Amino acid sequence: GEHTLQPTALVHEAYLRMVDTTQVNWQSRAHFFGIAARVMRRVLVDHARAHATDKRGGQVEKISLDEAGDILRDEGVGLVALDGALQNLAKTYPRQSRGVELRFFGGLNAQEIGEVLQVSESTVERDWKFSLLWLKREMTADENPAADP
Numbered sequence: 001g002e003h004t005l006q007p008t009a010l011v012h013e014a015y016l017r018m019v020d021t022t023q024v025n026w027q028s029r030a031h032f033f034g035i036a037a038r039v040m041r042r043v044l045v046d047h048a049r050a051h052a053t054d055k056r057g058g059q060v061e062k063i064s065l066d067e068a069g070d071i072l073r074d075e076g077v078g079l080v081a082l083d084g085a086l087q088n089l090a091k092t093y094p095r096q097s098r099g100v101e102l103r104f105f106g107g108l109n110a111q112e113i114g115e116v117l118q119v120s121e122s123t124v125e126r127d128w129k130f131s132l133l134w135l136k137r138e139m140t141a142d143e144n145p146a147a148d149p
Contacts, residue, residue, distance in 0.1 A: 038101060089134055
């Protein structure tokens with residue numbers, strides 16, 4: 001779509017940010033992917049914020065979240081709303097928020113996420129379903145305030 005950050009640019013920027021963390025002692029492949037997912041999230045959200053500010057005068061629109069796959073096809077502006085919702089999710093459900101981050105931004109599968117979070121695959125899948133519903137509610141609450149009890 002209109003997203004201006006190409007995959008190669010994302011990888012390069014993430015690499016540069018990870019190289020700056022010279023004190024990291026990589027414990028495992030899963031640990032590396034966990035850090036990489038967090039760095040890619042930051043790069044994408046920072047880029048989306050800058051793009052929204054430049055293109056739309058700082059006005060960021062929230063989008064609904066029916067399925068995570070829909071967000072992957074959305075423009076970068078949706079990443080800012082998703083990031084805010086993930087921050088809210090992390091306040092009460094940090095493991096679930098981390099799982100979404102690993103799956104969405106890191107591209108990890110349930111087995112890999114389980115390895116990073118040290119939980120079973122079935123727990124990862126339950127957390128994923130819970131998180132999607134929670135995020136959908138969170139992201140649509142501002143669009144439809146009359147629906148809140």
